[in-house]
Amino acid sequence: MSTTLVTGARVLGGEPADLLLRDGLIAEVGPGLAAPEGAEVVRAEGLVALPGLVDLHTHLREPGREDAETVESGSRAAALGGYTAVFAMANTFPVADTAGVVEQVQRLGEQAGWVQVRPVGAVTTGLAGQQLAELGAMADSAAAVRVFSDDGHCVSDAVLMRRALEYVRAFDGVIAQHAQEPRLTEGAQMNEGAVSSVLGLRGWPSVAEEAVIARDVLLADHVGSRLHVCHLSTAGSVEIVRWAKARGVRVTAEVTPHHLLLTDELVRGYDPVYKVNPPLRTQADVEAVREGLADGTIDVVATDHAPHPVEAKDCEWSAAAMGMTGLETALSVVQSTMVDTGLLTWAEVADRMSAAPARIGRLAGQGAPLAAGSPANLVLLDPAARWTVEPERMATAGRNSPFRGTELPGRVVATFFRGRATVLEGRPVHAGGEGERP
Amino acid sequence: MRHLLSAADLDRDGAVHVLDVAEQMAATQRREIKKLPTLRGRTVVNLFFEDSTRTRTSFEAAAKRLSADVINFSAKGSSVSKGESLKDTALTLEAMGADAVVVRHSASGAPHRLAHAGWSRSAVVNAGDGTHEHPTQALLDAYTMRRHLRAAGSGHALGRDLHGVRVVIVGDVLHSRVARSNVLLLHTLGAHVTLVAPPTLLPVGVGTWPCEVSHDLDAALTGGAPDAVMTLRVQAERMTTTGGGFFPSAREYSRRYGLDRRRAALLPEHAIVMHPGPMNRGLEISADAADSARSTIVEQVGNGVAVRMAVLYLLLAGGEPAAPTPGGDS
Structure with missing residues (x-):
């Protein structure tokens, strides 16, 4: 499985820290983590990290x-x-x-x-x-x-x-x-x-x-x-x-x-x-x-x-x-x-x-704190971004958003599900589907 | 004026202008040749998703006397009854070159959708939508009141509004599009409106409307000294459980809220009795009240043609808008 180092993310909106994601888990959280050999680095300076x-x-x-x-x-x-x-x-x-x-x-x-x-x-x-x-x-x-x-x-x-x-x-x-x-x-x-x-x-x-x-x-x-x-x-x-x-x-x-x-x-x-x-x-x-x-x-x-x-x-x-x-x-x-x-x-x-x-929902493995040992499920969002809702550009097949044309704050930049990026730079990353899941 | 969807589309000057034009139209209707060439070559579609012979024929007469081509599009027997959507119907009428669409629909807001959903460029006239509004009915009612209560010595009332006129509207306000349009228009024209109904037949939120509300018809007639009393149609089946159980029986409704001979006698000498029709004689209005000298019920029908001629004229040939129409277009 992949290894990813997320750098400079404000965990729960707090001080910047790095998060090392390995084997579907959060391996380490802290400032100044070194990227292991072959790790993908996701720069998250200014972004807020949430589970x-x-x-x-x-x-x-x-x-x-x-x-x-x-x-x-x-x-x-x-x-x-x-x-x-x-x-x-x-x-x-x-x-x-x-x-x-x-x-x-x-x-x-x-x-x-x-x-x-x-x-x-x-x-x-x-x-x-x-x-x-x-x-x-x-x-x-x-x-x-x-x-x-x-x-x-x-x-x-x-x-x-x-x-x-x-x-x-x-x-x-x-x-x-x-x-x-x-x-x-x-x-x-x-x-x-x-x-x-x-x-x-x-x-x-x-x-x-x-x-x-x-x-x-x-x-x-x-x-x-x-x-x-x-x-x-x-x-x-x-x-x-x-x-x-x-x-x-x-x-x-x-x-x-x-x-x-x-x-x-x-x-x-x-x-x-x-x-x-x-x-x-x-x-x-x-x-x-x-x-x-x-x-x-x-x-x-x-x-x-x-x-x-x-x-x-x-x-x-x-x-x-x-x-x-x-x-x-x-x-x-x-x-x-x-x-x-x-x-x-x-x-x-x-x-x-x-x-x-x-x-x-009694759902183990989700909603856990962003700490070492937790499953690597997290989202990085840019709270300073603003965007205008365009239902035609959404992934959902439904076009019935009541926010059409509304300018909203905050943009999801990346999502990690079980250690793997499903969204990067605001775009979906094709899921591996079968076999990738633990 | 681009569309007429709600009585709220008209401000005071705009509403007075419609009534003035209607008065001019009515004058032409007393001539031997009633037909005017004004809308020659224009097409008016009467799009009726609900049966309403009187409203449809009134619009039809109005359009024909202005020389418009009239297409009657009734939902019954058309593809609409086979599940064609309002949108596809609108696209069809657009393709047929309708300049104005007069729409009657059981769904509140259907005319708004026709006007604003981007399906069609036609002018839209609301001829009654669900329990929402019926603005041309309110215009013809206001026109009737103005002629009776505000006419000058020469017989016309041009330029006048209904400032100070006291109107009692009694009946099933909850389900009445006539009541909603009348409250808005009469308020705009300066009249003072009192709605009278059992609490079950008033909508939650009626307290925000620009009118008084009462549950006591006798008090409204004696204390209020109304210049006009309008009775609304009450469907007798509303008393049943499946009809909503709004009142115990037709008899009790009639006793408490019916305009009968005794109540008509409580009215000031000059006051008029109105009803938008069709009437349930013996339920909301007694035969002698409906047929009395003060009744304008038949006259309202005739005034309807003149008012609808004015509306079609202003929408299709008016050129300059009579007045800004807040909420009427975007």
């Missing part, structure tokens, strides 16, 4: 919707965004509700070789919310699933949710809930409030998210299980999770980059690129989720990367699909909203985007 990012919430669309994304294109996009692991959501065709499908997704990820692809298993068969999927079979499979979610659908039945929470305790699993009370959101098109009243679009009220989160934290408390709240989007949700954590409930929560930056004011032009579920909320909600992420109430930034083919967005609002791409813009949006505003340090970014999601 490779881990996305707890990605839609890779394969199998079934290869017109929207493939495991290859999505995981390449992830590498370009600084990720070394992604959790692939279960709403594929067929649904990832059996050992066979999760193993297929895992295998496709390994073949692509850009990042570690960890399949998420469906909670209920076919995401139908009727009957538990074979959670144990997925946990025992070669894919060793630990995160289960019906994402896109809420496990709204309280008994089913209780059973799921209880059942996965046997293998230390976690239920990642898409919190959306279905009756309160029938036909919902956007956040319910002043803007929806003017636009005549059916509202998706905050209470539909908050009511389910409140119920679920109480259920998790009652049965002593782990609950993870997907893409929390409202100020009220932050309050509920804060209350639950203070009470000792085993709950974790994530927020998406788009909910950290964008508001429902953007819907005024009816451009479906801003249509997403949960919907963009108000400025007060944006401020609350930033505050929650800063104080640790929200554990994780997760992208909810949701690529769609062009025709799914090139239509009238109500006919359009929900979702936005996010893997290649997440770190820049977090820098813009959290670091450049003084709300998070780079060390805290490493926690929210790498260590915490790896811990929640």
